[in-house]
Amino acid sequence: MRQGSGVVLAAVVAVVAAGGGYWMGTRKGGDHGAAATSAQSAAAPTGESKARKLLYYRNPMGLLDTSPTPKKDPMGMDYVPVYEGEPDNEPAAANQIKISTDKVQKLGVRSETAKLRVLDRVVRAAGRIEPDERRIYAITPKFEGYVERLHVNVTGQPVGKGQPLFEVYSPELVSAQREYAIAAQGIDSLKEAGGEAQRGMRQLAESSLMRLKNWDISEEQLKALAKSGETKRTLTFRSPVAGVVTEKKALQGMRFMPGEALYQVADLSAVWVVADVFEQDIGLVKSGAKATVRINAYPDKAFTGAITYVYPTLNAETRTVPVRVEVANVGQLLKPGMFAQVELPVAAKGSVVTIPTSAVIDSGTRRIVLIQAGEGRFEPREVKLGTRSDTYVEVIDGVKDGEPVVVAANFLIDAESNLKAAVGGFGHASHGGGAAAPGQAAPAAPAAAVGSERREGAKSASADHRTEGKLDAIDLKAGTVTITHGPVATLKWPGMTMDFTLANSGLIGNLKPGASIEFTFIERKPGEWVIVKLAGTGAARPAAHAGH
Structure with missing residues (x-):
């Protein structure tokens, strides 16, 4: 039994020894093959360099640092050879x-x-509805008196042409009427008298009549006065046009002075749309051109009119020039004071x-x-x-x-x-000619000529760096954030907590303090690190520790 066990043990040892020898031979051959392959790879650039012209060696990290001879960067990486005729390795032109x-x-x-x-373009401008200044009438007595009675007593009331507005009493008016009536009667009584007396009485009557006419007494009232000879205690003022009472200062019983405007009536059958056109577009706007006006109150309607005047002045605060468009106001839909959107078609050049x-x-x-x-x-x-x-x-x-x-x-x-x-x-x-990591901008391409040398380790002011971390604090007023981030390989930084400047406040989006983030930043100027890309990576998690 003991002898059988020894035989089995010897057989196992022999098998293990054979397997080990086979593995060693294979390993030796593999190392030899790898060495041969490495030698061929090393020899390839040498062979290619004879066929192609070597321009220079560029920084493997893409920094603006080149060398005419092989060298290593501060991280121990070999500079990459750049050959003439390689599109990916050729430096961009100075202006590219x-x-x-x-x-x-x-x-x-x-x-x-x-x-x-x-x-073909359309100049768009904001505008407002205004009454036509040529259709506004003021009712102003030319003598002193008192308001006896009001026929129209509210602002905004529509009136017809010739409609009574108010009645006034004036001692001067009564005296002028009596003077005219007496002169008219004197002419009749002096028909048989001499020519000189008759002529004098006629001049007196004409003078009294002219005085009443200058006080805007109507022809109808004058004829009645001349016919009956009876003076009227009050005089009725009527609307000179069909329109709307836009202003009423008259109060029943009030005293008024000559020249005081008691009523204002506006004819709104046509209105102005005054559009504020920006300074850079005013040279394209011409009088006589058609315009389209839209009002928010009537979104389904478009009103058309013509440009009648481009004002000669510019508003220095808004840098706009007023442009007048005349529009027919059918149905009185356009109310003074409304805002409007005006479209002014412009002829192409x-x-x-x-x-x-x-x-x-x-x-x-x-x-x-x-x-x-x-x-x-x-x-x-x-x-x-x-x-x-x-x-x-x-x-x-x-x-x-x-x-x-x-x-x-x-x-x-x-x-x-x-x-x-x-x-x-x-x-x-x-x-190195490869693709950048997702979300990371690629390093800068070399832009120096052959033989130029730059300080080793020099960095582009806009080189991108990427890492992850936790958003600790946000100060939108200052445009900064505080981040605890992990190591930054491109800068050989360990993990740390520091402040960054935001390229714009919109990068924050919906992120809140405590969120896990990944971000890309650049050094805009020495010591100023600016985040140009920022995104959340999911739920909040503990910050990366230095060296972790």
């Missing part, structure tokens, strides 16, 4: 920026060709070079577009713009017909600081 194809797809960059178009309005990045001080110069290459170009339509804008200078311009990307630019961050974000090539 470059991103990888993967980055183009992730940003959602889309371009459209600038074309010659006829810009012919075919002009146009681009979509979304292609323009307006920083407030300049307007730029991004020209697609090639695959992954873009050229920022300042442009001078002209007239606009709803979707296109004229380019006076900066873009030619047929040039492709970028019209869409997945970022929003609303201030000069954001403009710099956005343009900086375009100027990054992928690390």
